[in-house]
Amino acid sequence: MQESNYELQKEMLENLISNPKEFEHRHSSDIAKVLKEIYHNEGKESYINYLRKIPEEYLGEVLLELPEYLKDEALEELSVKKLAEVVDELDSDDAADLIQDIAELDSQKEQEILSNLDDEDVEDIKRLQKFDEDEAGSVMQTELFSAKLDEKIGDSIERLKELKDEYGLENIYMVFLVDEFDFLIGYIPLEDVITFDFSKTYREYLKEQYKRVRSLKATDSIDDVIKYFEDYDLVVLPITDSDGKLIGRVTSDDIYDIIEERATEQIYKMAGVDEESEDERDVKIITKKRAIWLGVNLFTAIAASFVIGLFDQTIQAYVALAVLMPIVASMGGNAGTQTLTVMVRQLALEEINWKEAKQAISREVLVSLLNGMIFAFVMGLVAYFWFGDYKLGIVIGAAMVINLLFAGLFGAIIPLTLKRVGIDPAVASSVLLTTVTDIVGFFAFLGLAKIILLG
Numbered sequence: 001m002q003e004s005n006y007e008l009q010k011e012m013l014e015n016l017i018s019n020p021k022e023f024e025h026r027h028s029s030d031i032a033k034v035l036k037e038i039y040h041n042e043g044k045e046s047y048i049n050y051l052r053k054i055p056e057e058y059l060g061e062v063l064l065e066l067p068e069y070l071k072d073e074a075l076e077e078l079s080v081k082k083l084a085e086v087v088d089e090l091d092s093d094d095a096a097d098l099i100q101d102i103a104e105l106d107s108q109k110e111q112e113i114l115s116n117l118d119d120e121d122v123e124d125i126k127r128l129q130k131f132d133e134d135e136a137g138s139v140m141q142t143e144l145f146s147a148k149l150d151e152k153i154g155d156s157i158e159r160l161k162e163l164k165d166e167y168g169l170e171n172i173y174m175v176f177l178v179d180e181f182d183f184l185i186g187y188i189p190l191e192d193v194i195t196f197d198f199s200k201t202y203r204e205y206l207k208e209q210y211k212r213v214r215s216l217k218a219t220d221s222i223d224d225v226i227k228y229f230e231d232y233d234l235v236v237l238p239i240t241d242s243d244g245k246l247i248g249r250v251t252s253d254d255i256y257d258i259i260e261e262r263a264t265e266q267i268y269k270m271a272g273v274d275e276e277s278e279d280e281r282d283v284k285i286i287t288k289k290r291a292i293w294l295g296v297n298l299f300t301a302i303a304a305s306f307v308i309g310l311f312d313q314t315i316q317a318y319v320a321l322a323v324l325m326p327i328v329a330s331m332g333g334n335a336g337t338q339t340l341t342v343m344v345r346q347l348a349l350e351e352i353n354w355k356e357a358k359q360a361i362s363r364e365v366l367v368s369l370l371n372g373m374i375f376a377f378v379m380g381l382v383a384y385f386w387f388g389d390y391k392l393g394i395v396i397g398a399a400m401v402i403n404l405l406f407a408g409l410f411g412a413i414i415p416l417t418l419k420r421v422g423i424d425p426a427v428a429s430s431v432l433l434t435t436v437t438d439i440v441g442f443f444a445f446l447g448l449a450k451i452i453l454l455g
Helices: 003-018 020-025 028-044 044-053 056-065 068-077 080-089 092-105 106-117 121-129 153-167 222-232 252-270 283-310 312-319 320-348 356-389 390-420 425-452
Strands: 146-148 174-180 184-191 237-238 247-251
Touching: 003 044, 020 056, 028 044, 028 056, 028 068, 028 184, 044 068, 056 068, 056 080, 056 092, 056 146, 068 092, 080 092, 080 106, 080 121, 092 121, 092 247, 146 320, 174 237, 174 247, 184 237, 222 237, 222 252, 222 283, 247 252, 283 312, 283 425, 312 320, 312 425, 320 356, 356 390, 390 425
Parallel strands: 146 174
Antiparallel strands: 174 184, 237 247
16 A cells, blocks of 8 residues: 555545444445554554544454454453444354454453343354354354244334344345244245235245255354355355254355455465464564474475485586476476365365275376476477487486376375375475475486486
């Protein structure tokens, strides 16, 4: 954010604070971006001062949009009274998340905030906190709009208006139909409801298609929730208890956040860094976390260098090998990374399982082999015209075919094997694959050179 733009954004925030109703016309993520710039340009004190001036009904959403380290700073500095009012304004799922964040920082402060909330709100928060983080119940919100089968449509719409006015109920796309005991029966999209005769009941409009409601239990996996949203293009999913009673809903915005978080986590893991440590501001913590994986990489590099050392006399006798050697390892590494990325993604999205592994491995090996043959021919010609030795072209061409073949094979096998033994493929796959492609590439290239050029 350039300085002039920063000043304009800061002025915008000050205008919002002067006219609080205008916050309704600004997205919380935009406000969070300005606060982040204020923190980095003017420091913590100014950042906290601006936070304190934002009305509680909007502050909660802003806090949830901030990076973890900035959110933690705010939760530590804001008063119990302020945070209690913020939590009270949030939807139940967001309120539970924010309370959990506070608990991790200061359990005493968490209890003080809970004591300032209504019993009903506390009950909702504690109910959601009981679910494991990988269960559907942990991301559901208890606020929803349901109607009994024999309720008049007009009466339910009036009730919806009251819910929106008094409780700020948002993102209502469906009317969930329940029986007298709150067991989920079906749903009707609001776009259909507005075309109905408001003097009639829902039972009179209950078609077979409305009964085909997709729902999950609160104890089902979040992976199942994500799959439902992706497979059926849902905007909302009803959540029931183990008996089938409607107890909440999951909306698409929460699922998008989870998908983004998982994608970010996968990217970090593939690079050998830790997402939580990268959110830290402490250089020592970041350095320590990264150093662990760099240490692992050092040992794999030593292993590759040991292979090179076995052929030191070959390299001394044929200096051109030192020039071409990195090309073989680089091509193998890149080809392996392509395969690895595809496999890790498919495993993460559950698009492939162990039974389909043989077909996937065969496909990746074939692709790598074909690419190996293409680039072996190209590199063989380059080596021949570069150094004027057709044998050198044969050596690098053959080595490239071998290394790309192994890159495709192990790029597919490594993540599948790690997944099978319960290890996250994104964490260790890249290190293991780099070791394989380096060692195989150097050994094949230098070994062939010793046989063909000096044999």
